Amino acid sequence: MNPRNNHRVILFPLPFQGHINPMLQLGRILYARGFSITILHTNFNALDPSSHPHFAFRSIADGLDQSEASLSDIPSIVSLLNARCVGPFEECMREMVSSPGGDAVPIACLISDPFFSFPCGVAERLKVRALTLRTGGATSLYVFTICPVLKEKGYIPVQSSRLQEAVKEFPPLLVGDIPVLDSKDPGMIFQLLENLIKAIKNSSGVILNTFEELEHPNLALLRDDLSVPVFPIGPFDKCCVTSSSSSLLAEDRSCISWLDEQPPKSVIYVSFGSLTATSEAEILEIALGLAYSEQPFLWVVRPGSVCDPEWLEKLPSRFLEALEGKGKIVKWAPQKEVLAHPAVGAFWTHNGWNSTLESISEGVPMLCMPRFAEQGVNARYVSDVWRVGVHLNGGLERENIDRAIKRLLVEREGEEMREGALALKEKASVCVKQDGSSYQALDALVSHILS
Ligand code: UDP
Numbered sequence: 154m155n156p157r158n159n160h161r162v163i164l165f166p167l168p169f170q171g172h173i174n175p176m177l178q179l180g181r182i183l184y185a186r187g188f189s190i191t192i193l194h195t196n197f198n199a200l201d202p203s204s205h206p207h208f209a210f211r212s213i214a215d216g217l218d219q220s221e222a223s224l225s226d227i228p229s230i231v232s233l234l235n236a237r238c239v240g241p242f243e244e245c246m247r248e249m250v251s252s253p254g255g256d257a258v259p260i261a262c263l264i265s266d267p268f269f270s271f272p273c274g275v276a277e278r279l280k281v282r283a284l285t286l287r288t289g290g291a292t293s294l295y296v297f298t299i300c301p302v303l304k305e306k307g308y309i310p311v312q313s314s315r316l317q318e319a320v321k322e323f324p325p326l327l328v329g330d331i332p333v334l335d336s337k338d339p340g341m342i343f344q345l346l347e348n349l350i351k352a353i354k355n356s357s358g359v360i361l362n363t364f365e366e367l368e369h370p371n372l373a374l375l376r377d378d379l380s381v382p383v384f385p386i387g388p389f390d391k392c393c394v395t396s397s398s399s400s401l402l403a404e405d406r407s408c409i410s411w412l413d414e415q416p417p418k419s420v421i422y423v424s425f426g427s428l429t430a431t432s433e434a435e436i437l438e439i440a441l442g443l444a445y446s447e448q449p450f451l452w453v454v455r456p457g458s459v460c461d462p463e464w465l466e467k468l469p470s471r472f473l474e475a476l477e478g479k480g481k482i483v484k485w486a487p488q489k490e491v492l493a494h495p496a497v498g499a500f501w502t503h504n505g506w507n508s509t510l511e512s513i514s515e516g517v518p519m520l521c522m523p524r525f526a527e528q529g530v531n532a533r534y535v536s537d538v539w540r541v542g543v544h545l546n547g548g549l550e551r552e553n554i555d556r557a558i559k560r561l562l563v564e565r566e567g568e569e570m571r572e573g574a575l576a577l578k579e580k581a582s583v584c585v586k587q588d589g590s591s592y593q594a595l596d597a598l599v600s601h602i603l604s
Contacts, residue, residue: 158187160261160603163249163281165213165242167231167266167288168198170401170427171505175288175362176266177399178389180208185393186599189258193245195238197222197230204397211249214241227428228341231268235348239271243278250279262602264360267352268345274355282602285356287349289506291368291375291385292534293527294353294361296332297346298378299323303331310339325537330529353379358601362387362510365590366580367539384598388514390489391585392595398487401427405483408451409490415449415479418498418571421520421558422491424453425503429524431459433467435549440468442554444475448498448562451491452482492517498571499561504532516578518542518570520557522549541574 162183166176177200180190190208194200195215202210216237217230224230250260262282265272276283287294299322303309308320308328316329332346353359363385365372376383386392398404412420423439425431431439436459443450454464461467465482476482488508491497492515501520502508509531512519519542521532535542543560547553561567584591 156187157189157258158603159258160187161189161191161258162261162602163191163193163246163263164286165193165263165265165269165272166286167268168195168234169227170198170399171507172266172268172288173198173200173401174399174507175389176264176286177205177208178362178393179264179286179360180205181393181397182386182389182595183599184208186595188261188602191249193242195234197234198401200399204399211245213238213245225430228338228345231345232341235268235270238269239275242272243275246275246279246281250281262357265352267349267356267359270348270352273352277355283356284358284360284602285353286360286362287353288362289527290510290531290534291361291363291383292371293332293506293530294359295371295375295378296323296326296527296530298350298375300332300343300346304343309343326530326533330523330533332527332530350379354381356381358382358384358598360598361385362389362506364388364581364584365594366584367513367577382597382601384594384601386591386595386598388510388581388585388591390511391514391581392591400485400487402455402485404485404487406487408481408483408486409494411481412451412491412494412496415496417495419562420449420451420494420496421446421499421501421562422451422486422497422517423501424486424488424508425458425522425524426505426508427455428505429458429503433459433461433464436464437468438549438551438554440472441551442558443480444472445551445555446558446562447475447479448558449479449496450475450481451486451497452480453486453488454482454484456484489515499558499567501558504528504535506531509535513539513541513574513577514581516571516575518561518567518574520545520561539573539577541570541577543570 164180166173184190192208192210195213197215197217263276264284267285273283318328320326358381500512500517504521504523521542522545523529523532536544583589
């Protein structure tokens with residue numbers, strides 16, 4: 154561990170699991186480079202300071218009442234947080250700038266999630282340098298930047314009859330992969346994306362949890378487009394070794410001892426992240442698809458992600474027998490440890506960026522089932538560019554699921570994808586070592602913060 158460098162970095166994550174994890178990992182990376190770290194967090198999905206004893210924490214009153222906080226519509230929560238947090242955030246920042254407290258480590262910069270549109274403006278008023286951490290990949294961020302063009306060309310609003318059509322301006326994207334699809338209010342999503350790009354352009358640089366070797370061409374396009382420094386310093390979990398967890402839900406570690414009992418590369422790990430909801434009809438198809446495949450499975454079903462609390466009892470005996478024989482269901486898993494386990498042969502994922510990158514970092518091929526936001530872009534790159542996964546073609550039906558799992562776990566095709574995934578894993582390990590691309594980008598970031 155480096156000695157403290159007498160500079161403090163303030164981090165302000167968007168309060169969702171897929172945004173909190175990389176922001177806290179970034180905190181650990183910068184802490185290891187000598188910075189003191191303060192985390193600002195909303196009351197909504199508040200963090201537990203006791204899990205991170207090296208960091209200081211301050212909470213921001215978000216004013217969300219219980220009914221607002223339990224909205225399942227994420228864009229609405231993001232809009233509300235933007236409207237309500239600006240005042241308390243400014244007050245907190247002002248206080249920290251004017252009376253830094255006992256240890257008096259001066260603030261070197263603020264790093265916020267660009268889904269918050271106000272922090273960079275506040276920082277400018279207080280003469281604090283502001284950077285952003287975009288928690289998605291470079292390719293999807295580039296696609297966000299070209300959304301106005303895609304709108305002009307008539308791809309947006311997306312029409313369901315055109316989902317399989319190629320986006321000529323950005324191969325191999327299909328119309329169905331465009332991020333604004335599948336929202337109750339496409340106008341609001343479009344606005345959020347525009348604000349996100351604006352927040353990044355108003356910052357003094359954007360940090361990305363990716364690496365050059367994975368996304369080079371689109372990183373180059375982004376650099377041209379954004380005209381602020383871009384720091385691809387990932388994969389974050391390869392840069393910081395730590396046992397502390399930033400999970401909002403308790404991890405069920407019994408799945409690790411269950412995995413210990415399974416043959417190497419035999420298990421399909423199934424998880425659709427922290428936000429996706431699953432209908433009862435979908436649950437039935439997933440359950441039967443897993444049973445038909447006859448492969449061992451570890452399935453994460455988050456509390457509340459299925460409406461009917463009795464969903465498990467209602468599943469057919471064919472599934473319940475498979476579950477007893479070679480399956481396990483948990484409410485929340487220590488995902489990175491699961492993906493690193495030798496028994497895991499494939500990951501059935503919604504392709505949130507963290508899950509996608511964690512799978513790549515561990516050399517695990519993917520069964521892609523994107524649901525919303527930038528997941529379609531990530532999944533298209535997994536299947537068509539990096540060739541480390543397959544799409545669930547033909548939809549969420551038991552026969553398609555069975556077929557796709559066998560392609561990945563039993564057939565030669567899956568073996569080839571695993572080899573491809575292992576090659577990417579190797580690149581991911583090399584880039585964070587001294588003189589690797591991410592290591593150099595981190596050096597550049599540290600100099601930028603201290604300059
Ligand atoms: N995750 C976890 N345990 C689980 C499921 C997910 O720890 O059982 C973590 C996963 O490792 C990832 C994050 O939750 O870091 C999910 O982020 P992602 O971007 O994949 O999806 P989101 O939840 O934002 O849709």
